[in-house]
Amino acid sequence: MYTVSSKIIPAGGKWSSRISRGKQLTFTALEEGANVSLLLYNANDTTERYNMPDTLKAQHTAHLTVGNVLMSDNGRVLASIIDDSLGWHDTISGYATRQMIDERFGHTTYQEKRNDWYRSGEENFAVELFRNGLTTRDLVPVVNLFSKVFCSEDGNMHFVSSHAKKGDTITLRTEMEVLVILSNTPNPLDTSNTYPSVPVELTITDAQPVQEDDRCLNYRPENRRAFENTWDDVLFRKGGIL
Amino acid sequence: MAVLHYAVSERKVEDAVYNQTIPAGDGWTYTLEPDQVLRIVDLEGNQAADTLFYDADNPSDHYSAVNTIQRQGNVYLSTGSVLLAESGKELVKIVADTCGRHDTLGGACSAQSNTVRYSHDTLPMHNCRDTFMLQLSKYGNRFTKRDLAPNVNFFMNVPVTPEGGLTFENGVSAPGYYVEMQAVNRTLVLISNCPQLNNPCNAYNPTPIQLLIWDN
Numbered sequence: 148m149y150t151v152s153s154k155i156i157p158a159g160g161k162w163s164s165r166i167s168r169g170k171q172l173t174f175t176a177l178e179e180g181a182n183v184s185l186l187l188y189n190a191n192d193t194t195e196r197y198n199m200p201d202t203l204k205a206q207h208t209a210h211l212t213v214g215n216v217l218m219s220d221n222g223r224v225l226a227s228i229i230d231d232s233l234g235w236h237d238t239i240s241g242y243a244t245r246q247m248i249d250e251r252f253g254h255t256t257y258q259e260k261r262n263d264w265y266r267s268g269e270e271n272f273a274v275e276l277f278r279n280g281l282t283t284r285d286l287v288p289v290v291n292l293f294s295k296v297f298c299s300e301d302g303n304m305h306f307v308s309s310h311a312k313k314g315d316t317i318t319l320r321t322e323m324e325v326l327v328i329l330s331n332t333p334n335p336l337d338t339s340n341t342y343p344s345v346p347v348e349l350t351i352t353d354a355q356p357v358q359e360d361d362r363c364l365n366y367r368p369e370n371r372r373a374f375e376n377t378w379d380d381v382l383f384r385k386g387g388i389l
Numbered sequence: 390m391a392v393l394h395y396a397v398s399e400r401k402v403e404d405a406v407y408n409q410t411i412p413a414g415d416g417w418t419y420t421l422e423p424d425q426v427l428r429i430v431d432l433e434g435n436q437a438a439d440t441l442f443y444d445a446d447n448p449s450d451h452y453s454a455v456n457t458i459q460r461q462g463n464v465y466l467s468t469g470s471v472l473l474a475e476s477g478k479e480l481v482k483i484v485a486d487t488c489g490r491h492d493t494l495g496g497a498c499s500a501q502s503n504t505v506r507y508s509h510d511t512l513p514m515h516n517c518r519d520t521f522m523l524q525l526s527k528y529g530n531r532f533t534k535r536d537l538a539p540n541v542n543f544f545m546n547v548p549v550t551p552e553g554g555l556t557f558e559n560g561v562s563a564p565g566y567y568v569e570m571q572a573v574n575r576t577l578v579l580i581s582n583c584p585q586l587n588n589p590c591n592a593y594n595p596t597p598i599q600l601l602i603w604d605n
Contacts, residue, residue, distance in 0.1 A: 194534045198539070199494070200454075200494060200495055201505070205502065207554060220499065220537070222499070222505045223501075239455055239458065239459075241459050284451070288454060297551055298549040298551065302392065302464045302549070336462075373505045375509070376501065376504060
């Protein structure tokens with residue numbers, strides 16, 4: 148018995164929600180050139196949050212794709228990537244600031260453009276963090292879904308234009324109750340001359356329980372130990388006799 | 390093949406207003422006034438100095454690794470790198486570097502990340518995150534765990550490959566190599582001299598660092 152919730156996050160849009168353990172979130176790019184900046188927190192203790200360095204070094208990667216998990220600063224799994232049509236999502240470029248948007252795409256105001264004004268990740272996150280009792284103090288490196296930024300040998304960062312095509316998808320599975328915060332705003336390294344944000348659909352359904360042969364669980368021994376830490380926490384929070 | 394950027398400093402040790410050696414496993418905090426220069430010396434080579442920065446006038450504004458690398462368009466820190474806060478405010482600028490490059494993607498070790506990376510029985514081992522928390526706890530309720538953003542690993546070599554891999558490679562540092570940074574604004578510096586015993590990057594042998602400060 149599956150319940151399905153689907154919503155469109157428009158260009159420049161933002162969204163946040165608590166989502167229980169065992170849900171799957173499928174993001175679908177509705178046009179070419181999507182970028183959704185993502186923050187994840189433990190909904191029951193928001194001081195525990197997605198930790199970029201711990202996630203990357205445990206999995207020996209600088210980008211994320213199917214099989215990878217998003218780890219917290221407490222060595223637990225917040226969410227797993229169980230499906231991905233792209234092979235690369237950016238972890239190292241951060242979110243677009245107001246100053247960046249104004250300088251690159253031109254200064255816009257609500258007074259002049261109404262809801263077509265250019266939103267920034269900085270302001271979207273400030274609002275959605277505040278809505279959930281947090282502040283910009285709680286900002287950490289985001290995951291930029293649908294974007295590819297690679298580094299040449301000299302360390303220079305290169306944004307790949309048109310990486311995500313219309314119809315590309317990525318699916319996350321929640322491994323604990325999370326607070327998810329989204330900003331559908333441009334990647335800071337996007338070289339477009341016109342504001343590149345496009346609509347993205349988010350569909351939330353119940354996930355299948357994690358099986359012993361799960362791809363994310365078995366991706367590396369590090370992943371299994373992070374799952375074990377997570378399961379301990381879930382058990383400890385249940386109450387009663389273990 | 391690492392691309393390294395070297396810049397030697399003219400500053401003399403005898404002119405320093407502060408000169409202290411920090412053993413491995415210890416922490417340190419200090420508020421740099423604008424224009425003051427901090428030098429970190431890797432006394433015995435390939436030691437990680439895990440370092441965080443805060444706007445001393447607004448400590449809820451922490452160092453941002455991704456703002457810093459995104460603005461300079463390069464993932465490694467070296468001479469000329471301006472280290473930014475989450476708000477975009479400039480905190481310190483690297484003005485000399487005999488190591489060549491430094492990591493800001495690898496973060497700090499913690500008891501929990503050690504259990505993930507190595508084995509569950511590493512949980513009791515001393516780690517940088519504990520040092521950070523012990524140091525920040527001295528400031529009463531001004532800081533919480535929320536303030537532990539991803540840090541700089543001075544002297545660590547963590548190459549990102551063009552294919553998107555992240556590896557901890559043998560160090561590019563050596564005994565006596567140093568990095569110097571000048572405060573742009575009043576900046577609280579927090580250092581954990583890394584006690585990691587599970588990683589070959591420091592040859593399983595954490596060693597002391599030396600800290601020197603000059604008034605400019």
